[in-house]
Amino acid sequence: MADTPALLDAARTYFASGATRPLDARRAALIALREGLEAMEGELLAALRTDLGKSEFEAWTSEIMLVRQEIALVLRRMRRWAAPRRVGGRWFHFPGRAALRMEPRGAVLILGPWNYPVQLCLVPLVSAIAAGNAVVLKPSEVAPATAAALERLAARCFAPGHVQVVKGGPDVAVALTALPFDHIFFTGGTETGRKVAEAAARNLATTTLELGGANPCIVDASAEPAVTARRIAWAKFLNAGQTCLAPNHVLVHESRAEALLGALRETVTRFYGPDGHGMQRVVNARHLARLKAMLARGRVAHGGAVDENALHIQPTILLDPDPALLREEIFGPILPVVSWRDRAELLAGLSALPQPLALYVHTRDRGFADAVAEALPSGGFCVNEHLVHCTVPDLPFGGVGPSGQGRYHGQAGFEAFSNARAIFHQPASIDPPLRYPPYRTPLSMIKRLMG
Structure with missing residues (x-):
């Protein structure tokens, strides 16, 4: 050593x-x-x-x-x-x-x-x-x-x-x-x-x-599915999902769930090919085994194939995930997608989560974005974007x-x-006696002067 x-x-x-x-x-x-x-x-x-x-x-x-x-x-x-x-x-x-x-x-x-x-x-x-x-x-x-x-x-x-x-x-x-x-x-x-x-x-x-942390990505009813899907897929599957800032899971309004899911499937296939091998491998066999075990904690809606010899797992979309999975940092190319209906319930659920490194929201409603940011403190917060805040040189990151x-x-x-x-520099030549004992200035005057 x-x-x-x-x-x-x-x-x-x-x-x-x-x-x-x-x-x-x-x-x-x-x-x-x-x-x-x-x-x-x-x-x-x-x-x-x-x-x-x-x-x-x-x-x-x-x-x-x-x-x-x-x-x-x-x-x-x-x-x-x-x-x-x-x-x-x-x-x-x-x-x-x-x-x-x-x-x-x-x-x-x-x-x-x-x-x-x-x-x-x-x-x-x-x-x-x-x-x-x-x-x-x-x-x-x-x-x-x-x-x-x-x-x-x-x-x-x-x-x-x-x-x-x-x-x-x-x-x-x-x-x-x-x-x-x-x-x-x-x-x-x-x-x-x-x-x-x-x-x-x-x-x-x-x-x-x-x-790090389990960074949530919120999609509301006003989000445009195709653009949203492209930005989510890019951020999630960059570096095979091994990014501390990657969106960990998606919470999508039920009115946009089907459209977003279709757009995600199409986008992932276009980005990485039908077999997903356009995306890089994971780092080693230990991490691959960890990710492979996660596939059983939901229903695979896209991808899911594992090539252990190549240390590769397809970019995967997971529906009906184990709720506990949404509190874990996945750190790999598995994207759980869950729908939501009620805004108040969504915000209450967010406020109960540990503070993540990043929080993402896709919306055209500024008020909704502000409500999401207020519900869950995070290191960074992006509206209709992912990861890019860490590339702004003058933005502190943490x-x-x-x-x-x-x-x-x-x-x-x-x-x-x-x-x-x-x-602190003080000239030696000026030394008023006010602060030295025995104290002769009335306290009432000191309070007025210092207040």
């Missing part, structure tokens, strides 16, 4: 050298990452195909593009984000000056997932570098070819100790989270997120937890409650890896 204490020691030593603090050094590191990403693009795309069966188009648009976009945004805005911010005070603070200064946390740990192993490792890495930290990055062992490529990328782009990539399984992750890092950034499942939070709490380390804690992307990511330090 990796010598995890040595990794932390190397990160602390590099951070203590002061090399990460100058903005010009941070900028140079990000430019090196951008150039390394470009030089190794073919290698990374090949690794994603090996690990996940991703097509070049989907791998580039859902992984490489988002990292490049994040680097570009940070290079434009980093100096502004890092600059001290003046903060107004009260009259009795005069002539003192208050400010907020963003400072790096120090040695930070990033634990990445397997489903988008380039994007979800490198986007937080961009934020951590921009904020001036030294980083230990552990990619998922479930995507080993990508983990190896990321290790080569880090060695190419960064000085020893600045960014260290460590490979290994859950034992390495457990050993790392037991160490006193200054911040831990984790992307993965809710149960593992709880364990990371517990381990971090023992060292009083701060955390950003990007988790969950709420069981779907996550903290935000990143853009300025939110910079701040997640920074300590906001309160600064």
